[in-house]
Amino acid sequence: MTTAVEFRNVDIMFGARQDQALAMLDSGASRDQILQETGNVLGCAGASLSVQEGEISVLMGLSGSGKSTLLRAVNRLNIVSRGEVLVRDGDRQVDITSCDEVTLRRIRQHRVAMVFQQFGLLPWRTVEQNVGIPLELAGVPEEQRRRRVAEQLRLVNLDQWAGKYANELSGGMQQRVGLARAFVTEAPILLMDEPFSALDPLIRTKLQDELLILQEKLRKTILFVSHDLEEALKIGNHITIMESGRIVQTGTPEEIVLKPANAYVRDFVANVNPMSVLTAWNVMRDVRDLAAAGEGWVWLDRRRTTRLKLASGAAGLEVERDGKPVALVPYAAPQSGHDGGGPVFTIPVTMPLKAAMEAMQHSAAGPIAVLDGGRVVGAIGVRDVLGAILGREASGVRVSPSTPN
Ligand SMILES: Nc1ncnc2c1ncn2[C@@H]1O[C@H](COP(=O)(O)OP(=O)(O)OP(=O)(O)O)[C@@H](O)[C@H]1O
Numbered sequence: 508m509t510t511a512v513e514f515r516n517v518d519i520m521f522g523a524r525q526d527q528a529l530a531m532l533d534s535g536a537s538r539d540q541i542l543q544e545t546g547n548v549l550g551c552a553g554a555s556l557s558v559q560e561g562e563i564s565v566l567m568g569l570s571g572s573g574k575s576t577l578l579r580a581v582n583r584l585n586i587v588s589r590g591e592v593l594v595r596d597g598d599r600q601v602d603i604t605s606c607d608e609v610t611l612r613r614i615r616q617h618r619v620a621m622v623f624q625q626f627g628l629l630p631w632r633t634v635e636q637n638v639g640i641p642l643e644l645a646g647v648p649e650e651q652r653r654r655r656v657a658e659q660l661r662l663v664n665l666d667q668w669a670g671k672y673a674n675e676l677s678g679g680m681q682q683r684v685g686l687a688r689a690f691v692t693e694a695p696i697l698l699m700d701e702p703f704s705a706l707d708p709l710i711r712t713k714l715q716d717e718l719l720i721l722q723e724k725l726r727k728t729i730l731f732v733s734h735d736l737e738e739a740l741k742i743g744n745h746i747t748i749m750e751s752g753r754i755v756q757t758g759t760p761e762e763i764v765l766k767p768a769n770a771y772v773r774d775f776v777a778n779v780n781p782m783s784v785l786t787a788w789n790v791m792r793d794v795r796d797l798a799a800a801g802e803g804w805v806w807l808d809r810r811r812t813t814r815l816k817l818a819s820g821a822a823g824l825e826v827e828r829d830g831k832p833v834a835l836v837p838y839a840a841p842q843s844g845h846d847g848g849g850p851v852f853t854i855p856v857t858m859p860l861k862a863a864m865e866a867m868q869h870s871a872a873g874p875i876a877v878l879d880g881g882r883v884v885g886a887i888g889v890r891d892v893l894g895a896i897l898g899r900e901a902s903g904v905r906v907s908p909s910t911p912n
Pocket residue numbers: 521522548549550568569570571572573574575576577734
């Protein structure tokens with residue numbers, strides 16, 4: 508993994524009396540005390556975070572917690588008082604806080620793009636011309652610009668609209684054009700500051716989907732500010748929670764939901780539906796913990812109705828229910844329900860919990876075998892699912908190992 512952006516102990520203090528305010532910060536003064544005595548506003552303090560290439564990293568927190576402040580440090584729209592902000596530039600890292608103006612300009616043109624808030628389009632320009640704006644600003648020659656724009660519009664299925672004026676499009680479509688424009692630059696790092704926050708919920712959800720589709724194809728590094736946890740959980744590979752200018756937790760969506768670091772994070776996740784973040788892996792019983800059912804066999808369920816013979820080499824997997832061989836088949840929705848005499852389903856370890864529950868419903872609540880690359884890694888029964896939904900961590904729900912952040 509390569510780090511695209513790294514914040515190292517970043518303090519950002521707004522105001523003139525930097526030395527005095529930073530000294531107060533060091534001696535443990537609060538944000539309010541610093542403001543009262545020096546008139547300076549603490550933007551963020553001691554922020555350390557690594558963002559890996561190709562991931563979406565979301566900064567989350569209440570209003571005023573310092574999300575935008577940190578984001579804007581990446582292209583020096585905010586001046587860092589102390590600490591480093593390292594941005595990958597080819598095979599080296601540039602410290603944005605101390606680099607010269609020429610380097611900064613190059614980074615802003617070619618490496619880090621700030622996405623226009625709410626994607627405002629210019630109504631007197633065509634879709635094609637709107638999408639081309641960032642390339643125009645970067646001085647990309649016209650022919651190359653046209654080619655890149657056409658490619659981008661194809662990616663979001665808007666190519667047939669290329670010649671239309673922005674105000675001839677529906678609101679939702681305009682937002683999609685805006686998203687296409689955000690992705691058109693060659694810059695591998697995108698800074699997005701609450702781009703969807705002013706949109707109605709339906710358009711917002713669609714744009715999040717669109718963003719994920721584009722990201723799947725283009726693999727940018729995206730630092731995304733949001734105050735909406737559902738949004739963060741949906742799009743983020745990692746989520747960083749900020750409180751009063753400080754990072755209180757960084758983790759995968761499941762880590763944030765299952766292991767909130769403090770009461771502030773717990774409040775955020777209190778109303779999150781675990782089904783929107785958990786996967787088969789989180790709830791399954793590990794194959795090593797399944798009860799032995801004879802030589803090379805394990806019980807998939809606690810009631811001991813269904814047993815599976817772990818494959819040795821290329822022999823394949825054998826399954827028996829109530830002592831009779833049954834087929835083991837990958838679950839593929841939709842399935843018609845049956846009375847329990849049908850096959851035992853397998854699902855991939857990455858399957859969302861909701862889909863796993865559907866598989867379970869279609870196997871008459873029988874156990875499901877969980878596969879990782881063709882290998883059985885665990886089993887899920889109804890109790891595992893109920894435990895995950897009702898008790899979360901207390902029921903033994905598995906959380907992936909912490910990341911170094
Ligand atoms: N240029 C600035 N000058 C002075 N204070 C600032 C400046 N920019 C931000 N601040 C202050 O820094 C603190 C953090 O603001 P920031 O905008 O980063 O919060 P945020 O978490 O992004 O909140 P929001 O969701 O409301 O945008 C706030 O108290 C804000 O008033």
